[in-house]
Amino acid sequence: MSKAKLTRDTWVVVTDSEKALFLRNLTDHADPNLEIIGSETQDNPSDQAQSANRPGRKQDTGPGQKSAMEDTDWHQLAKERFAADLSDILYKKAYAGEFDRVVLVASPEVLGNLRQDMHKEVLARVVAEVPKTLTNHTVRDIEKLVKQELDAA
Template identity: 70%
Template sequence: MTELKHGTWVVVTDSEKALFLRNLTDHQDPNFEVMDTEEQDNPSDIEQSANRPGRMQDTGVQQMSALDDTDWHELQKERFAADLSDILYDAAHKGEYDRLILVAAPKVLGHLRDDMHKEVTSKVVSEIPKNLAGHPVDEIEKLVKKELEAS
C-alpha cells in the first residue's frame, strides 16, 4: 500500500485541465490544498479545422479517395500532456516536491509517461488510472485514499 504522506503532490488531470494538489496532513485524514490549476481551450475538431479533408486521384477512371484530416482536437490533448510534463519537470528540478501521485484516465497517463523526464518519474509513488478532474476536492481526497489502500 502506498502511503499518502504530508507534502505529497497529487496531480489530477484529464486531457484539458489539471489540478495541482498538496496533502497537508497524513494518510489517515488527507487534506488537499489546491496549489494551482492549468486549463487549455480545446474546441472541437470541426471548429479547429480550416478545410475539408483532401481527395486523391485513384488508379481507376475518375475515381477519388478521401484523405484523413488531422484530428486537431486529439493533437491538442497530447500537447497538453507534454505541457503538463514540462510543468512537473520544472517543479521537480526546483525541489518543490519529493513524492507525486498522478490521477488521470489511462490514455492520459500513457501520454504523460511518454513525455515525463526521469527526474519526475523517480518521484512518482503511485498512478491512479481514473478521471477525477471534474470531482470536488473533498471527494478526490476520499477516492485517492481508497485507491491507495486497495493497491
C-alpha cells in the same frame, strides 16, 4: 510500485487531457487534507471548430476516381500536446525542488501519454498512479477516492 501513502506534502496531480489540478496534502494518509496549489487548463475547441477546410482528395487508380484523405484531428492532437506540456511543468517544478513525492490521477490513456513524455527526474518522484478521471470531482471527493485507491493497491 509499492504501497504508497499520502504523506505530508505529497502532491496529487489530477488531470484529464484538457485540465490539471495540483494539490498538496497538508496532513497524513489517515486523514488526507488536500490543498489546491495550482491549475492548468487548455482551450481545446472541437475538431470541427479547429479545421479550416474539407478533407483533401487524391486521384485513385481508376479513371475519374478520387478518394478522400483523412484530415488531421486537431482536437486529439491538442489533447496529446497537453500531456507533454504537463510533463514539462512537472519537470520544472521537480527540478526546482517543489515536490519530492507525487501521485498522478488520470485516465489510463492520459497516464500513458504522461509516462511517455515524463522526464526521469519526475518519474523518480511518482509514488502512485490512480487510473481514474476525477477532474470534475470536489477536492473532498478526490481526497476520499485517492485514499481508497491507495489503500486498495
